[in-house]
Each structure stands twice: as C-alpha cells, then as structure tokens.
Amino acid sequence: MNIPFLGHRHSKTGEAVLPADPEGVADLLSECELLRSQARAVGVRLxxxxxxxxxxxxxLPRxxxxxxxxxxxxxDAGFYLGTVIVRTVPGAVWDIRPGGPVVRLPSGREFDVVDSGHEWAASGVPELSQLYAEVAEA
Structure with missing residues (x-):
C-alpha cells in the first residue's frame, strides 16, 4: 500500500517511522467505507x-x-481488524511500512492485518474474532 502523503520516513535502523500524526493515520485507516457499507446493508453495526x-x-459472504x-x-477487513486492535489492546499501534501498514503490539510482535483481512474476505478463515483473540492475548 502506497499512501504518498504518509511519506516513507525510516529511522537510522531502517524501520519505518510513523508520521507526525499517528491519530490521523489511525483515523484514515479506520474509515473502511466498503466494509462498513456492506455491514450496514445487513444490519451489522461496526x-x-x-x-x-x-x-x-x-x-453471509456475498x-x-x-x-x-x-x-x-x-x-477494509484488515484495516478494520487493525482498528479494533489499536483501539482496544493497550499499547498496540499502527506501523506504516513500505509494504503496507502493520499493527505493532507492546511485545514488539507485528501483525499483518491486511493479509489477514484478505484471507478472511476470500475464505472466512481464520475468523476476524479469532485473530483478535489471538493478538489480544499476546
């Protein structure tokens, strides 16, 4: 994922550095308009x-x-999963990388929520709630 206005800043160790406004990035990634409209159409409130x-x-995955x-x-499913993790798991943050955003947990473990979102959208497995539970325990 390449979002030009987020930049490609890196620390001296080569790790991505979050833009100056991490809350703005979190808000942007939480929009998930397509997923939210699909959920709303079937009565699910996100x-x-x-x-x-x-x-x-x-x-039902139409x-x-x-x-x-x-x-x-x-x-969108990956961004939404990441949004729930960042907003409910203390110390979890978005980390913007050249390959796309990941969620970094306080333990240092990184979780590629976008890959997980694609797997869920394509097959329903693993379930988003199962992934959340796994990450929240870490």
Missing part, C-alpha cells in the same frame, strides 16, 4: 469493538463471487 468482529464473522470487490473488501 463500532470498533471485538463484538463487532464476531458479528462480521456471521455475515462478496466472494465479485472479483472486483473482493480485494478492496479484504483491505
């Missing part, structure tokens, strides 16, 4: 909580037959 991940896991929407929905 309120950035773990319970909303469980509700998403129960949605998007799997649409090759055009699937990659976009996978991105």
């Amino acid at each position: 309120d950035d909580t773990p319970a909303s991940l469980e509700a998403l896991d129960q949605v 998007w799997r037959d649409d090759e055009e929407i699937l990659p976009w929905l996978g991105n």
